[in-house]
Amino acid sequence: MSSPKLWAGRFSQETDAAVHDFNASLRIDSRLWPYDVRGSIAHVIMLGDCGIIGVDEADQIRQGLQDLAADLESGKATLPPDAEDVHMAVETLLTQRLGPVAGKLHTARSRNDQVATDIRLYVKDAAGSIAQRIIGVQEVLCSLADQHKDVILPGMTHLQHAQPVRLAHHLLAYFWMLARDEDRLHDAFLRADVLPLGSGALAGTTFAIDRRKVADLLGFSEISRNSLDAVSDRDFLLETTACLAILMMHLSRLCEELILWNSSEFGWIVMGDNVTTGSSIMPQKKNPDVAELVRGKTGRVYGNLTQLLTMMKGLPLAYNKDLQEDKESFFDTVDTAIACLDAVGLLLKNTTFRVERMAASMRGDYSTATDLADHLVRQGLPFRQAHEVVGNLVKTCEQRGGGLEDLTSADLLKASLLFTGAEIGALTDPAQSANTRRTPGGTGREAVEAQSDQAREHLSNARQRLERIHARPNKEPAGADA
Numbered sequence: 001m002s003s004p005k006l007w008a009g010r011f012s013q014e015t016d017a018a019v020h021d022f023n024a025s026l027r028i029d030s031r032l033w034p035y036d037v038r039g040s041i042a043h044v045i046m047l048g049d050c051g052i053i054g055v056d057e058a059d060q061i062r063q064g065l066q067d068l069a070a071d072l073e074s075g076k077a078t079l080p081p082d083a084e085d086v087h088m089a090v091e092t093l094l095t096q097r098l099g100p101v102a103g104k105l106h107t108a109r110s111r112n113d114q115v116a117t118d119i120r121l122y123v124k125d126a127a128g129s130i131a132q133r134i135i136g137v138q139e140v141l142c143s144l145a146d147q148h149k150d151v152i153l154p155g156m157t158h159l160q161h162a163q164p165v166r167l168a169h170h171l172l173a174y175f176w177m178l179a180r181d182e183d184r185l186h187d188a189f190l191r192a193d194v195l196p197l198g199s200g201a202l203a204g205t206t207f208a209i210d211r212r213k214v215a216d217l218l219g220f221s222e223i224s225r226n227s228l229d230a231v232s233d234r235d236f237l238l239e240t241t242a243c244l245a246i247l248m249m250h251l252s253r254l255c256e257e258l259i260l261w262n263s264s265e266f267g268w269i270v271m272g273d274n275v276t277t278g279s280s281i282m283p284q285k286k287n288p289d290v291a292e293l294v295r296g297k298t299g300r301v302y303g304n305l306t307q308l309l310t311m312m313k314g315l316p317l318a319y320n321k322d323l324q325e326d327k328e329s330f331f332d333t334v335d336t337a338i339a340c341l342d343a344v345g346l347l348l349k350n351t352t353f354r355v356e357r358m359a360a361s362m363r364g365d366y367s368t369a370t371d372l373a374d375h376l377v378r379q380g381l382p383f384r385q386a387h388e389v390v391g392n393l394v395k396t397c398e399q400r401g402g403g404l405e406d407l408t409s410a411d412l413l414k415a416s417l418l419f420t421g422a423e424i425g426a427l428t429d430p431a432q433s434a435n436t437r438r439t440p441g442g443t444g445r446e447a448v449e450a451q452s453d454q455a456r457e458h459l460s461n462a463r464q465r466l467e468r469i470h471a472r473p474n475k476e477p478a479g480a481d482a
């Protein structure tokens with residue numbers, strides 16, 4: 001049977017075993033124990049400093065918590081599996097070690113402000129590790145872009161050959177998607193960086209606590225302004241989940257392209273044997289499972305976002321037990337994002353580009369039609385008319401078979417005298433087509449080089465910002481390493 005309930009005072013009957021199991025969350029929230037201990041250490045230091053409990057008692061509890069953390073870490077101690085939740089589990093272990101003085105830890109605190117604090121600490125750490133991994137994938141994209149500066153492939157609209165682009169340009173498109181993800185995550189981090197502890201169950205506390213001190217010890221920038229809001233707010237989980245849903249959408253798009261490019265129809269990439277998997281029946285198969293799984297797992301994160309939003313929508317102030325359902329999906333979201341970022345990084349590092357296949361795919365694909373039209377515009381023809389002229393040339397090619405590059409000077413001059421002196425070879429050269437798109441953000445060589453510099457600069461700023469955040473004591477509160 002379960003250990004005696006820490007709240008059993010007013011009850012004369014034991015909790016039904018089925019109700020205990022239904023109510024319990026330890027299976028899910030046990031991973032919060034390091035944050036729970038950290039929060040308790042800060043709280044108890046403050047209680048001692050403010051004279052709410054004796055300094056020696058505070059010290060004894062702090063020491064007990066530190067020893068407990070070390071033993072949980074090493075596996076010498078384990079959370080009692082029959083505890084209701086992680087907070088009760090930690091307190092139960094502490095009580096076993098220290099006796100009644102452990103009961104002073106929960107002075108001026110409730111599990112409601114405690115759990116909100118624990119998950120905010122968790123979110124802040126998780127945001128950091130995810131940001132680190134986003135930056136890692138961005139680095140891979142940057143170096144692949146550097147290695148393929150002059151590789152040209154057909155850029156697509158409607159999944160049809162549209163205009164030639166640089167492979168580096170294509171890869172860097174994903175870089176900027178991830179840059180927004182990292183930035184959004186930072187923004188979510190800032191709103192998670194608020195201490196709810198000190199809100200009590202819902203109304204604050206009768207003890208003269210020092211919330212600012214606890215915030216400083218735990219590395220929170222601010223303290224919450226409204227206790228009712230503080231114990232029932234889960235916006236920070238919603239925001240982080242929304243950021244990660246968008247991140248997953250980006251990874252999924254990237255993986256979708258890798259899957260397409262890996263198909264025998266495209267044949268634009270080869271995924272390494274170390275990142276692909278075989279079939280149990282078809283001996284020839286080498287499947288892009290990693291990319292497919294990332295695409296597939298995106299759905300769970302969208303589902304998790306919907307679950308959280310739905311869980312929140314009907315809650316009256318302040319804490320309701322519904323909120324206990326916030327963790328399972330959130331942990332899944334974090335685990336999924338981390339696993340997918342790691343997988344995508346590995347997959348990209350072990351992918352080679354078949355540049356000759358990319359080049360071959362542009363033969364006869366009409367992807368330089370706009371360049372022909374632009375040539376006529378430079379000779380003074382209004383763009384709409386130029387569009388029509390080149391459209392007719394495409395029709396000719398289609399009827400005859402062959403691409404724009406196969407047109408003769410006679411064909412061109414028949415279409416428009418403004419083609420006089422034009423070099424069909426140059427006009428239909430994919431590299432030239434790409435290189436002449438010199439506008440900032442375009443696919444020309446200099447433009448892509450400038451973009452790549454911007455990407456590197458962006459990365460170094462992002463890295464510095466992340467280091468600044470991790471330099472703050474949210475990793476280890478003062479006293480935890482004493």
Ligand code: ARG
Nearest residue numbers: 025085111112115319323324
């Ligand atoms: N396990 C609970 C949760 O995750 C902790 C807070 C419990 N509060 C309460 N009033 N029963 O939300």
